[in-house]
Amino acid sequence: MVDAASSPAPAPAPATERSLLIVEDDKSFSQRLARAMEARGFTVVTAESVADGLQQVERHPPAFAVVDMRLGDGNGLDVISALKKRRPDARGVVLTGYGNIATAVTAVKLGAFDYMSKPADADEVAAALLAGEGKKPEPPENPMSADRVRWEHIQRVYELCGRNVSETARRLNMHRRTLQRILAKRAPK
Structure with missing residues (x-):
């Protein structure tokens, strides 16, 4: 785990605002991540399903999104896809506990900026969201074997x-x- 105070500040995001949509059906994880991201300067809105996430995107497309891949009512990639259509400059990260290479590729093709396996650390999520234009976050300390x-x-x-x-x-x-x-x-x- 990286201490946010000792990490160099990431480059500014492409969007001028720091609105963040978290779409996650695990309530406790969603609440912890929302609090952590608010502490990092984001204005957070949460949703617990694909339908709720799509409604939030329609109401006010956020500058950033953190979306769980598998939700009770469908695939979180639908939220990423809708967000990229409504707001092309938005940056999304897909989180999943069922990570595999094929879904990572699909997530990126549909507009996700990064793909992370759960449990993801709030510092890692923030670094991925705020990485400079055309840059990817640093590679993980412990990549897949x-x-x-x-x-x-x-x-x-x-x-x-x-x-x-x-x-x-x-x-x-x-x-x-x-x-x-x-x-x-x-x-x-």
Whole structure:
């Protein structure tokens, strides 16, 4: 965790205001993040669903958004997409507890500026939102390991195959039992 006082100040955001929409269905996490972002100078509005997030975007499109990927009523990327249509200069970050490479790519294509796995630190979120135009935030201190990247790829193919082990093994050119052993284990760090 980085101490905000010792970190260099990020470059100014492309928007002149610091309005922030947080769309998160985990109430306690949403409240903690909202308080932390208010302490960092943001004017925060929260929403607990895609529908609420879309309403907030229609009422007053914020300069920044932090959106959970999976919400009870749909995909948080719909909020990012709507925000980018209403306010092209807005900067959004997608948070998820179910991170994989495919969803990260999709998030960026739909207009998200960055993609972070939960639990995300408020300093990391603020740094991502406030990174200078055309710049990305600093790379993480502990990036995903090669084993984790492999595991993520296997999980993606498994999901795309409708959680069919035999079909996934065939497409990955892997023995079915080997795949079953990999799927039964926890994700590597």
